[in-house]
Amino acid sequence: MEGESEMQNEPSTSTASSFHNLSKPKLIYAFTVVTVVLALGFCLYSLPAPFLPLYHAGRNVSSVWDGVILGVVPVGYLISCTLTDHLMEHFTFKPILMTGSFVLGSIFIINSFFNRIANNAIYIALSCLFRVFAGIATGFIAVTSFGALTKLVPTRIATVTALAEAALNGAQAFGPFMGSLLFDYGGYSIAFWLPGLVVLCCVLIEITIPRVNTLPEKSDLNDASKVWGDPWILLAAWHCAACQVLLYFHLPTLAPFVERSLGMSVVWTGLALLVNTSTIIISAPPLGWLIDKFNPYFFVMFSSVILPFLYMCIGPIPLFHLATSKLQVMLVLALLGFFVPMGCTPILLIMFDVYKMRNGGKMSISASNTIISIYCSCFPLGGCIGSFSAGILSLYMPFEWSTGGLGFLFIVQSVLSFIYCWKVSELKKCTNGERKPLLE
Structure with missing residues (x-):
């Protein structure tokens, strides 16, 4: 067992030493920002779950659509995971992460106006479409975050993975609670635009993340x-x-x-x-x-x-x-x-x-x-x-x-x-x- 521990303290890939040359403060800063953005993304992932059925009951939308509107998010997430693999062949993690945050935040802000749509059929169609894109944006955030974190600390893959999973699971658990509070306080609109604005502002912070090489060689x-x-x-x-x-x-x-x-x-x-x-x-x-x-x-x-x-x-x-x-x-x-x-x-x-x-x-x-x-x-x-x-x-x-x-x-x-x-x-x-x- 000790031999395995020593082996794992070596770089986990042949290029691990070139993944970053950050000082410890910059490493901690990059790790913290990426983890917080990952958590916020998954907070929004589950945030509408408790209040959407209540809102739909008030506007006579069938409960069948509750499951559909909430359930299409992981479909978009799954699609995104396969797309991000190809994007990371051409872009480093920062622009993809920033795009995911920008799209997710923008979708929630736009979604805050859907209560003004009187026609239920149009409301349902747009809600499903935008929730798919929310899932895709969440996938951009998740894949690039895990990619960056494992390259920041390439000798402790399981520890990094566990910390990231703890962050996203905690955020997913907190999301419905936050959504309920916002909906109870200010109704449908504020429950979408306020968290969306927070994630959108994260783009400005993500610009400051030190560069980490996630771009593969052409060969x-x-x-x-x-x-x-x-x-x-x-x-x-x-x-x-x-x-x-x-x-x-x-x-x-x-x-x-x-x-x-x-x-x-x-x-x-x-x-x-x-x-x-x-x-x-x-x-x-x-x-x-x-x-x-x-x-x-x-x-x-x-x-x-x-x-x-x-x-x-x-x-x-x-x-x-x-x-x-x-x-x-x-x-x-x-x-x-x-x-x-x-x-x-x-x-x-x-x-x-x-x-x-x-x-x-x-x-x-x-x-x-x-x-x-x-x-x-x-x-x-x-x-x-x-x-x-x-x-x-x-x-x-x-x-x-x-x-x-x-x-x-x-x-x-x-x-x-x-x-x-x-x-x-x-x-x-x-x-x-x-x-x-x-x-x-």
Whole structure:
């Protein structure tokens, strides 16, 4: 283990030493600004969730459109993750980050005038369109932020990833609360234009970020196709997406289940989900430090053992003959907030490691940017699959059976994860002495 720690203190890519030559104060400043902008982007990502259904009820918009208008954001985010990969071949992270902030802030400011649109059909169409673009802008912010942060601190990939995920999860949890306050205070318009103005002003601050090289060499541009064509990298990415399915699957159907089985209101459900998010925020930084210090493959395998059985207990599945209780639901959600990130946070480090192992121990900036783009796309992909499939299954089976069934299905994913980690270990032994992957 100590050997792995020493190995990880070396630059994680062949060009890591050229990523930046910033002094410590400038490094801290750049890291702070990028992380704050990432958090603000995801605060706006979830901000309209609590008040849009209330506003729509007042103007006789069907509740079906609540889910559509809110649900198209991750679709735009997913599209953006694939676009940003190509943009980062031609532009450094600053102009892309500034564009994302400018577009996101502008969209929210324009959105603040939608309450003046009398025709509901036009209102719905424009809301869906603008929310897709909001998702695309959020993707610009997310991919470039992760790309910049991993190049600012290339020797502590898991720690940086965990801190960024803690920031965005905290912002996503705070967003609905902030949206509710603004809507209650000043109505629809202020709930959009004020946060939009804050993000728009961030562009002026982003100009001051010291330069960090995220632009690949022209000779390295083909490395992006190597990443997309490598099943070993894509398999790791899929595990991250599969873990996110578990994090989002219960969200659309949890409140009705809690009301039916526990007799508790939606406020209690919100509190339980807040506990879930708080666990992610609190545990992410120390978890990232542990993953960087020890073997990340171990954390993937350990979480794979726990997650399927944990998810069977969220209902719990009737086969277990366990009584549903408030403590049980709250505890399972809290544990999910710890073990799902344990399965996701090591993935970026593993994807880097696998690429290096299969490419002579080297990794170009182009390959790094592409891997980060794929990694960021795992989250909206898992979220879309989880929420969409839960909505369909709720028509045919109760909450206890759908979540329990998904837990059983995840056992297959766990077995595949074990096989993957074992096979990668075998490949690493074959290349030992010839190549220098991130971990030994």
